Each structure stands twice: as structure tokens, then as C-alpha cells.
Amino acid sequence: MAVEIEQRKSRANDALLLLIGPGGAGKSTVAALQASLLGRCIIDLDQRFTERFGHGQDAS
Helix, strand or coil, rough: CCCHHHHHHHHHHHHCCCCCCCCCCCCCHHHHHHHHHCCCCCCCCHHHHHHCCCCCCCCC
């Protein structure tokens, strides 16, 4: 049983988890929890986009 759990952890560490959904759905919250549980880092594309291009313009 312990070997099977270690194998699952190993496969999980090789996997990419991609969260897609509307704004305010909780993607960043879920990503932070999953990263903590799996010992992985988060790449927040919304944050990267804002850092590179700014906040965008209001559609008025």
C-alpha cells in the first residue's frame, strides 16, 4: 500500500494542473490549496498578464 501511495505521489508531481473558469470562481484559492498539498508552485497567468501589460482599459 505504501509503495502504491508513493507511486501516485510521483505521478502527481509530474502532472500539470490547469484551472479554467470565470473570474471570481475561486481558481486562485483552489490553486494555492493544491500547490500546498502537492508541494508545487503556482503560475498565475492573470497576474503575469497584469505585470506585463497593466490592468487593461475600461470598456466604456
